[in-house]
Amino acid sequence: MAFWTKERIWLNEKTAADLKGDPITIALIARCLQGETLAFEQLYERHVSYIYRLAFGLLQHREDAEEVLQDVFEYAFRSLKRYDPHKSAFKTWLYTITVSRCRNKRRRKWLPILSLSQGQDTNQDRPLEVVDDRVLLPEQHMTRQSDQEVVWQALGCLSDKLRETAILRYYEEMTYQEIGEILGIPAKTAESRMRLAHKALRAALQEFMEDENS
Amino acid sequence: MMTSHPFSNMRSDYVLGLLSDDEKNHFEHHLSGCPSCRAALEKDRQVGRLVKQTVHAQGNLSPARARSLMPQVPVRKTGSSLPLWRTGWVQPMTLGGIILALVVGFFNMGTNRAPAAVAATATMTQTVAVQTVDVVIVESELPLPTATPSPTPIAQLPAFEPQPQSAPAP
Numbered sequence: 220m221a222f223w224t225k226e227r228i229w230l231n232e233k234t235a236a237d238l239k240g241d242p243i244t245i246a247l248i249a250r251c252l253q254g255e256t257l258a259f260e261q262l263y264e265r266h267v268s269y270i271y272r273l274a275f276g277l278l279q280h281r282e283d284a285e286e287v288l289q290d291v292f293e294y295a296f297r298s299l300k301r302y303d304p305h306k307s308a309f310k311t312w313l314y315t316i317t318v319s320r321c322r323n324k325r326r327r328k329w330l331p332i333l334s335l336s337q338g339q340d341t342n343q344d345r346p347l348e349v350v351d352d353r354v355l356l357p358e359q360h361m362t363r364q365s366d367q368e369v370v371w372q373a374l375g376c377l378s379d380k381l382r383e384t385a386i387l388r389y390y391e392e393m394t395y396q397e398i399g400e401i402l403g404i405p406a407k408t409a410e411s412r413m414r415l416a417h418k419a420l421r422a423a424l425q426e427f428m429e430d431e432n433s
Numbered sequence: 434m435m436t437s438h439p440f441s442n443m444r445s446d447y448v449l450g451l452l453s454d455d456e457k458n459h460f461e462h463h464l465s466g467c468p469s470c471r472a473a474l475e476k477d478r479q480v481g482r483l484v485k486q487t488v489h490a491q492g493n494l495s496p497a498r499a500r501s502l503m504p505q506v507p508v509r510k511t512g513s514s515l516p517l518w519r520t521g522w523v524q525p526m527t528l529g530g531i532i533l534a535l536v537v538g539f540f541n542m543g544t545n546r547a548p549a550a551v552a553a554t555a556t557m558t559q560t561v562a563v564q565t566v567d568v569v570i571v572e573s574e575l576p577l578p579t580a581t582p583s584p585t586p587i588a589q590l591p592a593f594e595p596q597p598q599s600a601p602a603p
């Protein structure tokens with residue numbers, strides 16, 4: 220909060236070196252805090268795509284992901300003053316909000332167990348670190364589908380926590396330290412979750428990859 | 434019959450960036466002479482690539498759709514040129530005060546309680562004035578007298594007696 224006061228100008232030489240994330244975003248935030256509507260639009264445009272991808276990847280449900288997206292930015296716009304660029308990059312801050320909103324969404328809305336062909340998350344009440352055993356039987360449900368559907372389903376068969384870790388690592392290429400920050404877990408836990416996620420995905424995609432490579 | 438390869442566990446850790454520098458060098462040294470590890474490693478890498486491509490393609494949001502989902506920009510409340518009584522939590526209080534004053538004024542109009550209301554207002558004004566003076570003294574940081582003489586009761590003060598102006602000195 221104190222960071223954005225008038226006394227501590229956000230991009231002076233003293234503080235600029237300590238800032239996390241890209242300077243354009245920080246400059247945009249400063250303009251937002253001065254009440255510039257255009258800056259809000261630019262900030263949104265700059266970050267909307269990957270936030271949507273993360274939400275959709277985690278929830279695997281388009282409408283829910285769109286609701287989370289709106290919710291995330293509504294909260295971020297209102298709470299912009301609370302963001303401290305010395306602590307984390309804006310992207311990391313947004314990711315933290317997104318993961319939290321996705322978890323709330325799953326908690327509030329009981330996703331019915333859908334058929335695998337719809338690629339929905341079906342792991343609501345499973346032990347958190349356990350991988351769905353259907354992942355290990357890819358031949359049962361991976362026939363006559365496009366490549367993306369196969370991978371999408373494999374992702375959907377992971378437990379929520381493994382999916383969160385896998386997407387942040389594979390898609391966002393985040394470090395385990397960053398993943399830990401976003402998920403609120405130690406980096407070592409993020410590492411072990413990633414090992415489990417990778418093992419499960421590799422097993423699920425084994426046959427598909429062999430077919431593709433042959 | 435398949436036997437477990439001694440480096441099989443290291444392969445995924447290598448791809449996931451979980452090896453120390455020493456372990457990494459050790460594995461890379463092995464890799465240069467082991468075709469089966471190289472083939473398996475390619476599969477491990479492919480998992481990450483497939484997930485990345487899929488999440489990217491599936492989670493595509495058109496610019497028009499993205500724009501339509503943008504939430505409203507919050508109305509600026511602080512740091513503006515608005516006076517204090519029109520900002521934040523003060524605003525509803527100000528409004529409430531005005532309404533209260535109007536209601537009280539309306540009911541007091543033309544009744545014999547009017548003098549009481551005037552008296553009450555006068556008392557309030559005095560209180561406010563005293564408080565304001567206090568604040569000014571504190572804020573201006575004027576040096577306060579170190580020993581303030583205790584006020585003498587009026588009854589004990591000598592009666593005022595005009596002195597003759599032209600009384601010659603004895």
Ligand SMILES: [Zn+2]
Nearest residue numbers: 440467469470
């Ligand atoms: Zn080998």
